[in-house]
Amino acid sequence: MISNEFKILFTGPMGAGKTTAITQLSDQECVSTDVINTDLEQCNKEMTTAGLDYGYISLPDGSGVRLYGTPGQERFQFMWPILATNAAGVILLLNGEHPDLEEHLELYTNAFSNNGETPLVIGIGRISSDDFTRIDRVTEKLAAKHLFVPVISVDVRECEDVLLLVETLLCQIEANEMELMQV
Amino acid sequence: MQTQRLGFIGLGEDTVSACLSMLKIIDGRSSVHWSQATPAMADVLMVSSLQEAQTSQDDLSQKPCIVIYPSSEEKPASAFALPHPFRVMQLLDVLDEVLRSLDTSSSHAEHNREVSESEGNSSLPSVDFCASLYRVINNKGSTELYSSQSPEGLLLVKPGSHRFYARPALLHALSAGPVSFSPLSPSSEPVSEGMVPRPLFELAWLTGANHCNDLLPWLDEDSHFKLSRWPSAAALNKSRQLLSLCALMTRRALTLSELKTLSHCDDKALYHFINACEISGLLVSQVRPPSAIAPSVQAGAEHHRLGGMIKGLRTRLGLS
Numbered sequence: 001m002i003s004n005e006f007k008i009l010f011t012g013p014m015g016a017g018k019t020t021a022i023t024q025l026s027d028q029e030c031v032s033t034d035v036i037n038t039d040l041e042q043c044n045k046e047m048t049t050a051g052l053d054y055g056y057i058s059l060p061d062g063s064g065v066r067l068y069g070t071p072g073q074e075r076f077q078f079m080w081p082i083l084a085t086n087a088a089g090v091i092l093l094l095n096g097e098h099p100d101l102e103e104h105l106e107l108y109t110n111a112f113s114n115n116g117e118t119p120l121v122i123g124i125g126r127i128s129s130d131d132f133t134r135i136d137r138v139t140e141k142l143a144a145k146h147l148f149v150p151v152i153s154v155d156v157r158e159c160e161d162v163l164l165l166v167e168t169l170l171c172q173i174e175a176n177e178m179e180l181m182q183v
Numbered sequence: 184m185q186t187q188r189l190g191f192i193g194l195g196e197d198t199v200s201a202c203l204s205m206l207k208i209i210d211g212r213s214s215v216h217w218s219q220a221t222p223a224m225a226d227v228l229m230v231s232s233l234q235e236a237q238t239s240q241d242d243l244s245q246k247p248c249i250v251i252y253p254s255s256e257e258k259p260a261s262a263f264a265l266p267h268p269f270r271v272m273q274l275l276d277v278l279d280e281v282l283r284s285l286d287t288s289s290s291h292a293e294h295n296r297e298v299s300e301s302e303g304n305s306s307l308p309s310v311d312f313c314a315s316l317y318r319v320i321n322n323k324g325s326t327e328l329y330s331s332q333s334p335e336g337l338l339l340v341k342p343g344s345h346r347f348y349a350r351p352a353l354l355h356a357l358s359a360g361p362v363s364f365s366p367l368s369p370s371s372e373p374v375s376e377g378m379v380p381r382p383l384f385e386l387a388w389l390t391g392a393n394h395c396n397d398l399l400p401w402l403d404e405d406s407h408f409k410l411s412r413w414p415s416a417a418a419l420n421k422s423r424q425l426l427s428l429c430a431l432m433t434r435r436a437l438t439l440s441e442l443k444t445l446s447h448c449d450d451k452a453l454y455h456f457i458n459a460c461e462i463s464g465l466l467v468s469q470v471r472p473p474s475a476i477a478p479s480v481q482a483g484a485e486h487h488r489l490g491g492m493i494k495g496l497r498t499r500l501g502l503s
Contacts, residue, residue: 168430
């Protein structure tokens with residue numbers, strides 16, 4: 001990793017809120033490669049990201065944090081390893097209402113967790129406030145795969161929620177670094 | 184108090200040492216005192232699953248036998264079995280089961296009767312609310328509904344749906360400070376109108392908060408603590424210290440002093456966190472012999488290569 005580059009990757013299926021989350025954090029207008037969504041069955045929205053989303057947070061010392069978002073459609077999977085290269089951590093966003101939630105969880109954790117090596121935080125949106133079991137079920141499912149990652153109910157339209165995802169990821173990255181130092 | 188002797192066959196030194204440490208912890212919480220003896224002199228045997236067949240063929244076969252089997256393997260067809268590694272409460276449970284089968288003394292039989300009356304099928308000797316909540320949460324599904332009385336009203340717990348029910352006055356009292364609850368017991372009381380459903384982790388969290396001056400009595404301060412999974416983010420209340428504890432403890436088992444050093448938590452916050460995680464069934468405590476202790480965490484380990492970048496990002500986002 002280049003010393004003054006720090007990269008956070010946002011991933012997840014179409015409509016999970018990656019572009020919205022990056023927009024919440026980025027200093028400059030988020031660079032999006034949006035095209036008209038032709039896969040309305042998968043997600044009913046007008047535009048979708050085809051290549052990547054890109055945002056940037058400049059830091060006081062002149063360095064910066066690069067925020068990348070993967071394209072949501074699975075046919076653009078070839079972009080995933082390219083965007084994941086050198087990422088300090090990954091924020092996976094999922095749609096709690098989607099019928100394929102568990103399949104998405106499996107697909108994306110397999111692709112991005114690097115067997116638990118990569119710091120990862122999962123944000124699940126659109127979970128009803130009286131659903132007390134959904135998050136637990138996802139966390140238990142991940143633990144059964146030896147993936148001990150935080151799963152948080154979020155609304156990425158709320159900046160506070162996106163900041164919580166980032167703070168949780170930073171704690172994961174720190175713990176990872178400390179473990180590497182001990183080794 | 185009556186003494187029962189435990190003999191070990193075919194178990195590694197570290198397992199025996201860990202078990203003996205746990206016996207010290209549960210001393211006073213079990214209805215008998217447990218001590219170590221040679222297999223020939225022992226009342227109860229603890230046997231490695233690899234040695235089980237041999238033991239059943241010799242003179243020791245008449246003694247109750249707890250088979251220790253690797254947690255990666257299927258539970259053996261033995262009356263008493265413990266997966267390895269095991270936890271204090273698991274050991275306590277199986278020893279209590281053995282005691283019940285032995286039915287060694289009238290006092291023990293009397294004790295069982297009392298526990299049975301107060302907790303149905305539960306075998307926990309302690310009548311402490313924390314312990315009963317721990318058991319209810321971690322034995323989900325055995326009974327559908329449990330209840331507990333407090334001066335502020337009735338508490339109902341439905342472990343299967345991860346919920347508890349209470350009236351707003353009780354919820355308010357719970358948030359404000361310690362509430363005295365009777366131990367949870369199986370109940371058929373209906374959830375009455377006006378009772379509000381809340382997530383069960385919240386009850387575990389609030390109960391843990393009422394025990395923030397020290398660890399729960401069955402936990403050993405010298406243990407290494409690890410999390411089996413992340414707790415609910417809602418319970419962590421966006422606290423960086425708690426998020427940090429979770430991130431550290433899902434990676435490796437650490438002592439209390441290591442956790443304090445790395446997370447910058449004070450004693451109260453740390454005890455609260457550990458106790459709440461234990462009640463929620465997320466804590467794995469490992470009593471290790473000195474030879475198995477990993478190198479201790481170095482002071483200043485937080486000054487890692489990404490430290491400056493992370494600090495800058497936190498400042499920039501207003502997370503400092």
